[in-house]
Amino acid sequence: MDIDARGPRFGAAVTTVVLATVMITGSVWLLAWQTLAFACGAAGGVGRSPYGWLFRKAVRPRLGPPTEFEAPQPPRFAQAVGLVFAVTALIGFTAGPGWLGLAATGAALAAAFLNAVFGYCLGCEMYLLMRRLTVPAG
Known part of the structure; x- marks a missing residue:
């Protein structure tokens, strides 16, 4: 089932604010929160991440019906890529x-x-590139 394309973009906006705050403050706890958010999105899809839940409950009801949809797999893969970077950052x-x-x-x-x-x-573009390279043509 395709997802509202505005949801992942909203999640990316919140993630941008969180990660910019981490860069400014060096807060390991805030980075740990973002790592958890990425883990939820990677494991259950962007709709199961905290920012997906916030979009679904607080933002989407205030918007008109979606006009653009996207497959859930590329954003989910992007969450997994974000998780790898966040875990690496936590280690650092x-x-x-x-x-x-x-x-x-x-x-x-x-x-x-x-x-x-x-x-x-x-991350979505990486997913699509990997699919093109691994799925045989025909």
């Missing part, structure tokens, strides 16, 4: 080196920003 911030935490957080922040502002999902 807690065990060192600190630059690893900053670099991984910055990479995740850049990807979330691109999705939130321009609607360009790097």
Whole structure:
């Protein structure tokens, strides 16, 4: 079942704010929260993430009906990619080196920003590229 395309973009906007705050404050607890959000989205799909729930309950009822839908697999894969970066960042911030935490957080922040502002999902594009490379033509 396809999902409302506005939901992942909303989630990316919230993620952008969270990760920018992590970059400014160095808050490991906030990064841990974002890691959990990515884990929920990777395990259950973006609709099961905290930001998907917030979109569904608080934002979508105030919007008109969706006009664009997308397959759930690419955003779910993007959440898994975000999870890898967030776990890497947690390791960097807690065990060192600190630059690893900053670099991984910055990479995740850049990807979330691109999705939130321009609607360009790097993780989704990676998913589609992998599908093209692994599924035989015919």
